[in-house]
Amino acid sequence: MKIYNGENNQERRRKHYITPIIYFLSELSFIWIILSVIEIGFNIGEWRAWAIVALFVGAIYPAYKTINIFRRQKNYKRGY
Structure with missing residues (x-):
């Protein structure tokens, strides 16, 4: 969200904890x-070794x- 305070445009960032975890x-x-x-x-458990390694990598x-x-x-x- 952008805020205009007269001279400078500032971007207000909110701390999101759930969204990055959902993306992960x-x-x-x-x-x-x-x-x-x-x-x-x-x-x-039925996968071959290379597939398990690929999953972790x-x-x-x-x-x-x-x-x-x-x-x-x-x-x-924050700048405000």
Whole structure:
């Protein structure tokens, strides 16, 4: 949300905790579904080793992105 205070435009950011977690879980679910289609089975216990490794490697990027979102929100200083 942008705020006009006469001279400067400031962007007001709100701390969102639930939205990044929902995005993380949806990206992780997407990776799981893609690998399930490749492995032809939704049970992770029946997957081959490479698919399990791919799931964990694929989960690293969304986790890193979510952690960075929380760090940016923590370090954000409001200008008003």
